[in-house]
Amino acid sequence: MGKEKLIPILALIILLIGSSSTIYVYATQDNTNIDTDTINIYNQHYTIEQIFSIAEPRIFNDLNYSGVALDDLIIKVGVECPEYHTYTITGEGGYQKTVKWGNMQNGLLTMEKRVVFTDLPKAFRVKGVVKIEVI
């Protein structure tokens, strides 16, 4: 097949992939009945107020963030041997990041449900956290 036919066909396929992915993303967002009022941590649901009442506060002055210490939160929700687990943090849009215990010790969860780590790039900041899975 010559370039004159191949290039427009490839462009059309790309537009179809982009369009169908957009439809899929919006359809799954509408269909999934995610409870955004609570955060699922270690298979239990907590409101942000509950989280702030059980875990120790933590402040990152340099980054201008304050919240609760993620490592303390994990201990308070009853995870045993936390250093032997990894933690997958999922946001509202499905964006998720998996971190280690060492990272949790340098992380916090803000009142706006955002996790921030001092030892990781900004790509690890998950907004609108809905779930913290212990693996």
Added chain:
Amino acid sequence: MDKMRIVAGTILFGSLWGFSECIIGSYFHDAGLPAGAIMTGVFAVGFMLITRLLYRQRGMQLGMGLVAGMLRLFNPFGGCFICSAIAIMAEGALFELVWYKISLDFTELKKPIMTASMGVITAYVCFVGGYIVTQVLTPMFSSAGFYLENLIVFLPQILSRGLLAAVLGGIIIPVAMLLKNIGIARIRDRVYYPTTVAISVLCWTAVIVNTLLILEV
């Protein structure tokens, strides 16, 4: 064309691209606009195609990506700067791959459908490819490590976000093709080199001063 001219052009257009990513991209990001798709679909693809048209030199766009990525590292604001720098460098490499089989006199791209199609392909491949590369490499360079499932879960979002970049690329490349007949070789050395150096220095200075000003605030 003289190699020094190409090197100067690479630094000039790489700096312009990096400057756009740092200053204009940050404004788009702060305004809540889809900065990544706009920056790739309009600025990255636009600058890379313009240099391909003006200099007709393969490999130059990869160099531009490295220069722009380096400049992005100097501006730690407006999203993840390490991710952006990696993505920009990847975009330069991906552009080279997409345009590898296209001749340097662009004989294949006479019809508008061909230029628009190349715009769609280039912008989408650069955006999606750059996004995936950064999602893989950024965790690898961090203490957290890379987990494939995190990428797979987010893949539909990446493929979806690339649609805007593809549409913008489909518009910008036919427009940029209008510059096809400009002869950069006709510009005299005594004008060309001081101009390229001055604009490049201006771009780097603006980004660094902008960073220092934000740090002071």
